Amino acid sequence: MSLLQVENLSIAFGGVKAVDGVSFNVEAGEVFTIVGPNGAGKSTIFNLISRLYEPSGGRILLDGQDITRLPAHKIAPLGIARTFQNIELFDHSTVLQNLLMGRHVRRKTLWVEDLLFLPRVRRAEREHRRHVEEVIDFLDLAAYRDKLIAGLPYGVRKVVEIARALSSGPRLILLDEPASGLSVEETKDMAWWIEDMQKDLGLTILMVEHDMSLVSRVSDRVLAVAEGKPLALGTSAEVQADPRVIEAYLGAEETA
């Protein structure tokens, strides 16, 4: 069974059908990328999966479990973590605190225990810190550990957001345009990390991305969408060669 099954997913904002009958399956362990022109509904699909939007039709299944009607905060505990296109970090906290916030789904203590800071809380905190340090090592963030987010360069923030998602110990990670706004070099680093997440951590990755060099390098399968509808599904090369995809990006060639 596929890890994530999206069946006939739809959402309309007023009269605009932002996502219209999109279906796809993400197999465990693969990198699955959604591409498409601006406004195609890629990020909307992400927001539907993380339940920030209410779908008007269709189903989302994780490991066979229907998550279409779960509230948004019940999604992370199931092992789905995500990043945001515009970076949604906690700006007034340090990198370390941000990553510890990523451990929220693994919290074991009640607020009363926290208030008294019982020995149990300290033990749990050390445990959280150990996991966070693994992520810091993995993404090479040690130099920024105690820096405030507000003072970090854009490229580092992108990595911190991925680190925060990894801190929760997910099975499936949703990356919303991980390379947008990054330099060529930073994009190459990002490609390494995506490959490492797939191969070393065994994660399943669902990604939205515009940078086709990154997409072709890391993706196992690619889905092209335009105007909320699926266009083509296949390997990166297949999708890029598909005439409907070319038409969606460049417009139809004039036929005499």
Place this chain on the structure above:
Amino acid sequence: MRVQFKSSYDDDINLFQDNRHRIQYGILILLAIAAPFVLPEYFVGELTQIAIWSLAGLGLMLLVGHTGQVSLGHAAFMAIGAFANIALMARGWPFIPALIASAVITGVAGAVLARPLLRMTGIYLAIATLALSVIIEDIAIIAEPVTGGVSGVLAPIIELFGYEIDRYGTPTAFYYLCLGVLLLVTLMYANLLRSPSGRAFLAVRDSEVSARALGVNVANTKTLAFTLSCAITGLAGALYAHMVQVVNYESFLILISITLLLQVVIGGLGAMHGAFLGAIVVVLLPQVIATLRDLVNAHTPIALGNYPGMDMAAFALIILVMVIYEPRGLYGVWLKVRTWFQLFPLYRKGMFRRSRTYLKTERMR
């Protein structure tokens, strides 16, 4: 510049960074304990006031500074704490259980109100909480069995471990009582901030969308913050009642709510220190203004200082200047001064300039 060498995770978990830090706060607490032996009685009263307003400020700071929800109605929760404490003591409860119970009652009242209130955000939340301040005046008159109606109620003398504590009879003992409660609450507050619950508050403040994506139940977290905030403010209200001795419907006017909010803003939002610094300003500023008034009267031909509303105008002016030039409050000023000395002579002017925040997706609902 001093660099801290960390050798275990506990260095980041402990309340104090290192021994130096520990000694600094130890000295501060010792000074607070020694103060009544050194200072004249008048100042002990002022210190007691600072302790009580710090406590109330901590309550509001938890909500405004650390969870990002505005409240213009916290005087109402001070009132609930005050009336609950006096009503329980009048029915024969000893002081300590009555104090704890008044915090619990205020917390429960806060929890009940939180659900409908916290569906609103920003300016709407401010207006809704402002309404609380208005309503509490009427409730204080109507609920006569508890609040004594228009004439109000008299705070009974506190009996504690065989001692009688009374604000006028034994001001020092009352000061220690307030200081003790303040220290206890401060410790619990600090505990909260270094644990998952406190981090959830900060997450809700900085980005609700990603808090939800990380599995934080935003509604529950806000409710918990509101509850704890009200409980702390209720404690402050109970102590305030014992300080002013008589409380009635006029004791907790809207002005108190506004002063409290200004206190945390002047002190510095998002830092516990801010509540304390703000309390010092709120308590001592009227005294400074009164002193200045005599000075102004002596040097102006028309006794400018005697015009009504001059104190409030001066107070307002200070706040305006503060908000425009130092939005991070007094604690922000302190951080700058400290950094200036630590880095001397390398401090640069732009070091604390807030970097521009990138586009946010808060509209997602």
